[in-house]
Amino acid sequence: MKLFSESFPNQGVIPAEYAFAKIDEKTRVKLSNNKNPHLAWSDVPEGTQSFVVLCVDATSPTDAADVNQTDREIPADLPRADFAHWVLINIPADTREILAGEYTQEVTPKGKAGPVIAGLKDSPIRHGINDYSHWFAGDHDMAGDYYGYDGPCPPWNDSLVHQYTFTVYALDTVDLPLPPDGKLNLASVQRRMHEHILASASWSGVYTLTPRLATALAI
Helix, strand or coil: CEEECCCCCCCEECCHHHCCEEEECCCEEEECCCECCCEEEECCCCCCCEEEEEEEEEEEECCHHHCCCCCCCECCCCCEEEEEEEEEEEEECCCCEECCCCCCECCCCCCECCCECCCCCCCCCEECECCHHHHCCCCCCCCCCCECCCCCCCCCCECCCEEEEEEEEEECCCCCCCCCCCCCCHHHHHHHHHHHEEEEEEEEEEECCCHHHHHHHCC
16 A cells, blocks of 8 residues: 655654644744645555554653653653554545545544544544543543544653654455444554554654754754
């Protein structure tokens, strides 16, 4: 399989319009457009019955103690973990493209509804929940179930530039079953599709809200 995006070059900088937050000179950060990027795939293997799209940041801090603190940066040697930004399943086998902003065009405090996608009730496509669901769990104004795509919002004091990998998986099954509560997250999707993957392709981009790193990347 091959994957391509018109939204940013592979391994290039993700534009702020596809991020959850962007740098602000007065307040450090502010909410951004949060559009999902364009994705298009080809060379699909025979026998493909559906697709799954995942977006994962593998550089998320495992300890929140230093996150967004004015007197220090998050050290580069801090252990990192996966942070899911997009879980999209049961994409029909004849699909080859997702348009920029097709599923998300703004930040939705407390999260978008799901797993059925607004305006697509007759579609088999389902959104899983992303990891903002647990990140904002203790925030009165933002807590909720975050379905669908929510873009980059790395800590504004991280010493590492974050990398976001979009992967499309071709599966030999028409659908992945939802749990009773409908909340399908990254780990549960990975378990359910493990034995059904025929092929996959990835496209990555980088993003930061740390001013000195953003200057180096010309964000």
